[in-house]
Amino acid sequence: MSDVQVPEIMRQGKIAPWLYVAPALLIMTAFIVYPGINTFLLSFKNADGTQSAAAACVEEHLFNIDLDPNELNRKEVPAELRTQFQEHDVTLTPRARVEVKEAGNEWTIVDGRKKYVIQSKDQTLNVYEKEPCWGILENYRYALTAPIMLTAFRNNLLWVFLMVGGTVGLGLLIAVLADRVKYESLAKAIIFMPMAISFVGAGVIWKFVYSYSTGQVQIGLLNAIVTKLGGEPISWLSEPAVNNLALIVVGVWMWTGFCMTILSASLKSVPTEIIEAARVDGATEWRVFWKVMVPIIMPTIAVVVTTMVINVLKIFDIVYVMTGGNYGTEVIANRMYGEMYVSHQSGRSAAIAVILILLTIPFMIWNVRRFRAQEAIR
Amino acid sequence: MITDRIKMILSGLPTHVVLIGLCLIWLIPTIGLFVTSLRPFQDINESGWWTVFAPRETAGQDVYEKYLAPYYGPDGKAVEGVDLFDPELIGEFRRSIELTVFLREQVEEGKVQLEELPDTQEMTELLAYLRRVSGVEDAASRPRFTLDNYIDALMGYRGRDSYVEDCAAGEQALDLNCNITDIMNPRGMGRAFVNSLLVAIPCVILPILFAAFAGYAFSWLHFPGRMLLFALLVGLQIVPLQMTLIPVSRVYAQLGLNGTFLGIWLFHTGFGLPYAIYLMRNFIGSLPREIFESAYLDGMSHWTVFYKLALPLSVPALASLAIFQFLWIWNDLLVALVFLGGQKPVLTYQIGNMVSSLGAGWHLLTAAAFISMALPMIVFFALQRFFVRGMLAGAVKG
Numbered sequence: 001m002s003d004v005q006v007p008e009i010m011r012q013g014k015i016a017p018w019l020y021v022a023p024a025l026l027i028m029t030a031f032i033v034y035p036g037i038n039t040f041l042l043s044f045k046n047a048d049g050t051q052s053a054a055a056a057c058v059e060e061h062l063f064n065i066d067l068d069p070n071e072l073n074r075k076e077v078p079a080e081l082r083t084q085f086q087e088h089d090v091t092l093t094p095r096a097r098v099e100v101k102e103a104g105n106e107w108t109i110v111d112g113r114k115k116y117v118i119q120s121k122d123q124t125l126n127v128y129e130k131e132p133c134w135g136i137l138e139n140y141r142y143a144l145t146a147p148i149m150l151t152a153f154r155n156n157l158l159w160v161f162l163m164v165g166g167t168v169g170l171g172l173l174i175a176v177l178a179d180r181v182k183y184e185s186l187a188k189a190i191i192f193m194p195m196a197i198s199f200v201g202a203g204v205i206w207k208f209v210y211s212y213s214t215g216q217v218q219i220g221l222l223n224a225i226v227t228k229l230g231g232e233p234i235s236w237l238s239e240p241a242v243n244n245l246a247l248i249v250v251g252v253w254m255w256t257g258f259c260m261t262i263l264s265a266s267l268k269s270v271p272t273e274i275i276e277a278a279r280v281d282g283a284t285e286w287r288v289f290w291k292v293m294v295p296i297i298m299p300t301i302a303v304v305v306t307t308m309v310i311n312v313l314k315i316f317d318i319v320y321v322m323t324g325g326n327y328g329t330e331v332i333a334n335r336m337y338g339e340m341y342v343s344h345q346s347g348r349s350a351a352i353a354v355i356l357i358l359l360t361i362p363f364m365i366w367n368v369r370r371f372r373a374q375e376a377i378r
Numbered sequence: 379m380i381t382d383r384i385k386m387i388l389s390g391l392p393t394h395v396v397l398i399g400l401c402l403i404w405l406i407p408t409i410g411l412f413v414t415s416l417r418p419f420q421d422i423n424e425s426g427w428w429t430v431f432a433p434r435e436t437a438g439q440d441v442y443e444k445y446l447a448p449y450y451g452p453d454g455k456a457v458e459g460v461d462l463f464d465p466e467l468i469g470e471f472r473r474s475i476e477l478t479v480f481l482r483e484q485v486e487e488g489k490v491q492l493e494e495l496p497d498t499q500e501m502t503e504l505l506a507y508l509r510r511v512s513g514v515e516d517a518a519s520r521p522r523f524t525l526d527n528y529i530d531a532l533m534g535y536r537g538r539d540s541y542v543e544d545c546a547a548g549e550q551a552l553d554l555n556c557n558i559t560d561i562m563n564p565r566g567m568g569r570a571f572v573n574s575l576l577v578a579i580p581c582v583i584l585p586i587l588f589a590a591f592a593g594y595a596f597s598w599l600h601f602p603g604r605m606l607l608f609a610l611l612v613g614l615q616i617v618p619l620q621m622t623l624i625p626v627s628r629v630y631a632q633l634g635l636n637g638t639f640l641g642i643w644l645f646h647t648g649f650g651l652p653y654a655i656y657l658m659r660n661f662i663g664s665l666p667r668e669i670f671e672s673a674y675l676d677g678m679s680h681w682t683v684f685y686k687l688a689l690p691l692s693v694p695a696l697a698s699l700a701i702f703q704f705l706w707i708w709n710d711l712l713v714a715l716v717f718l719g720g721q722k723p724v725l726t727y728q729i730g731n732m733v734s735s736l737g738a739g740w741h742l743l744t745a746a747a748f749i750s751m752a753l754p755m756i757v758f759f760a761l762q763r764f765f766v767r768g769m770l771a772g773a774v775k776g
Contacts, residue, residue: 013599016680020595024588024611024651031648032614035622042624170400177397180390189762190401193408196758197751198709200726204733204747205407208414208740219426219740221410253404258769265770314618317711321733336620337712346624353621364616 043350044136053347057133062116063088065125072098072107072118081109085127090116139351149352152330158244159251159315159331164308166252168301171259175267176289178260188264192257199254199317206250207322210236238327247329250318255311259304266300267293299370306367310360332356415748416523419540419741430522441496441504449490457489468512474501477508527745534566567728567749574724574750577714578707580643585650586658586699592651593658594688598670599680608659615652622649623716630717637721645717646710650703657768661695662688698768701761705754725750 042049046056065085071078077096085092096111109116117128134141143149174191178184194202211220212235218224223233236246270293278288294301316333319325325334332352339349413427425432446454446462454462461467471477478501485492496504526540535541537551545556554560561568595601596608626645627636635641665688673683689696711726718724723731729746732739758765 013680014601017595017599017601020591020599020680020684021601021607024592024655027588027644027648028611028614028651031626031645032617032622032652035625036614036617038625039621174397174400177393180393181397187397187401189759190404192762192766193755193758194404196705196754198711198726198754200709200711200729200733201747201751204729204743205411207733208411208744209407217423217425219423221406221426221428224426224428253407261766261769265766316620321711321730333618333620336618340620340624341716349624350621353618356618357616357621360616 039350039353042346043139043354045139045347045350047345047347049346052136053138054133054135056138056347057135062090062127062129065118065127067125069104069120069125073100073103074098077109088127139347140355142348143351143355148330149332149335151328152332152335155244155329155331156313156315159248160309160312162245162248163251163255163312163315164305166248167255167259167308168263168305170252170256171304172263172301174256174260175264176293178264179267188257188260191260194254195257197254200321202250202254203318203321206246206253207237210246212236237323240328243323243327243329247318247322250322251312251315254318255308259308262304263297263300266297270296303367303370306363306370309363310367313356313360313363411744411747414740415527415744416525417527417741418520418522418524419527420520421522422740439507441500442507445492445494445496445500445504449492457484460484460489462508463512465512468508471505471508474505477501477505527741528749531742531745531749532566532568533560534563534569536565564723565728567725567746570723570725570728571749573718573722574708574726576639576722577642577646577718577724578704580639581646581650581707582700582703584643584647585654585703586696588647589651589654589658589699590662590689590692590696591684592655593662593692594684596655596659597663598683598688608655612652612656615656619649619712623712627716637718639718639722642713642717645713646707649713650706654699654703657695657699658692661692665691694764694767697761697764701757701765702768704757708754 099108107118323329336352339345630636
């Protein structure tokens with residue numbers, strides 16, 4: 001993004017430049033800036049955006065106990081309280097301690113991460129379980145600690161490692177191999193073709209490959225191969241051990257062409273003299289590749305990797321079309337969609353969106369820096 | 379000489395094997411879909427697409443030969459008064475239990491001395507065989523390939539046979555007329571194709587036009603805060619699409635823009651702009667400055683320079699952008715789902731619906747998927763050069 005110097009002669013008119021920028025500026029403000037800020041603010045609001053997110057914090061009334069309140073004005077949990085809790089299927093660990101909030105009126109029992117509130121009301125003691133609450137950041141608590149979100153984070157990590165590794169590795173391999181054959185453009189077009197297909201189309205294509213039936217005839221190619229080899233047919237998309245992998249394969253199929261094209265262009269810019277010199281010196285092809293080509297195209301590889309990481313973090317369509325995030329295949333972006341349009345929890349959805357942006361920003365900055373450095377060398 | 383050449387070919391062999399292998403892996407899923415979309419729907423669930431040229435199953439013949447041939451003869455006519463290959467007789471047996479009953483009666487009447495009747499599984503195969511050889515079920519003469527799936531998908535036909543058959547028999551569904559107007563049936567892919575075009579074309583032209591204006595201003599016009607504004611606009615690329623859907627659809631609801639083409643045009647324009655501006659500015663900014671300087675010295679205005687010089691010179695960038703934007707819009711599901719939904723169904727929306735509601739209707743699903751893939755594939759293969767160039771230029775977003 002180097003600043004192109006504007007020739008002196010062209011510095012005319014004060015309003016004219018703004019007229020050129022205005023249409024783009026207006027539309028982008030209306031469709032990206034305003035809704036973006038709106039969503040950011042929503043992440044601090046409750047489900048329908050009318051109150052602060054803290055309103056979503058709840059205390060659940062568990063049961064009443066029968067105890068002399070004076071017994072509670074000590075640190076240790078009275079044995080009587082323990083048995084009464086036990087009667088309601090709540091086991092307190094030996095670590096549990098009583099904290100006096102308001103003598104004779106309100107106490108808190110802290111047991112590790114769990115909190116129980118005891119309130120005196122009309123001569124009875126009410127026990128509430130206190131859900132952990134982050135106040136106005138409540139939506140972020142959900143986004144960072146809910147089990148389904150933890151699954152989503154784990155899956156996204158898996159996606160990042162396997163899909164980025166798969167696309168960049170295969171892309172590089174194909175770029176190198178295709179460079180040596182006469183049908184280079186045909187081979188590259190075949191690998192690149194899935195980029196032109198919609199995720200929905202790719203979803204149909206691969207659902208057919210993964211098709212599973214309990215009967216004799218398997219019309220899905222993969223299960224036909226498995227049964228031919230004597231194995232049991234596998235339900236690829238609902239079997240938790242393989243379904244994430246099955247989805248990542250679709251992603252690799254779609255995006256390898258992207259990596260291949262960029263890496264191939266970069267490989268072609270490696271000066272042939274250097275490669276020839278290495279070959280004349282007796283280096284094997286393997287060594288030429290690792291010791292000469294890879295170091296030279298390393299900046300490009302880095303850019304491709306970060307670009308892919310950003311893309312994969314936002315992966316949505318494949319999961320949405322093929323499994324809908326069921327059977328343990330949830331990812332962050334699909335959760336964001338689900339919270340918004342299925343559970344109608346716009347606050348949570350917005351918080352997930354903000355977290356997603358925060359995750360991508362470091363890669364973005366790194367990418368831009370790298371790109372600038374490269375431009376400066378040229 | 380010759381041994382050298384053989385050695386050379388052999389040393390290159392692993393390369394070819396790996397590369398061709400990978401290309402095949404990449405191609406086979408799509409080929410499978412394409413072959414399936416051309417098969418009669420009766421075949422699709424009975425056998426894998428790779429068996430399309432294999433002889434159709436002849437199961438049942440061995441059962442016939444084992445149990446019935448000794449009595450009824452190879453032509454089924456050996457017993458007087460009974461012709462097992464007669465379509466009228468076999469046509470009465472719709473299920474294997476009916477054939478079992480018939481054979482039992484034959485034994486009781488003393489016409490044959492069958493000691494043991496075929497078991498249930500064998501009886502099913504036997505009946506299938508008899509129906510086939512007697513010509514009741516015309517599986518053998520059924521064509522291996524058909525265009526019926528495409529016609530059914532285009533017209534939005536959802537019946538049990540096919541659009542062509544039903545229309546020939548005069549049994550068309552209520553919303554079909556059996557003439558060319560059916561292609562605009564709201565349930566069909568034909569209508570969805572038109573809708574997709576109506577969405578895509580303005581969504582390609584508008585952002586590119588605005589981005590060309592802005593790109594020109596950011597490279598060759600002077601105004602305060604130029605670089606900062608440019609960096610900000612380009613930085614907007616990190617905003618995920620999903621983040622803006624709710625506020626925009628709320629505003630649209632108030633303005634009555636939900637379910638209209640105008641609404642989706644504006645939204646896609648907004649989202650296409652950051653990348654488009656980035657690409658256009660980089661391209662227009664890299665044009666030689668002498669051209670612009672001399673044009674100004676000749677007394678040309680901003681506007682003339684823009685549309686007489688900048689625009690024609692940036693045709694390659696415009697072409698790459700147009701392809702990108704077209705593929706992105708054509709393949710988009712989410713935005714169409716939220717802003718158009720079922721009111722103006724586009725291709726991706728219709729297929730998404732079929733996936734969830736039809737389940738195993740592979741004959742329609744595969745044909746529909748290919749209808750939606752046809753145009754982007756043509757665009758891609760025809761204009762691959764521009765596509766690759768645009769991708770290389772924009773590989774580093776930001």
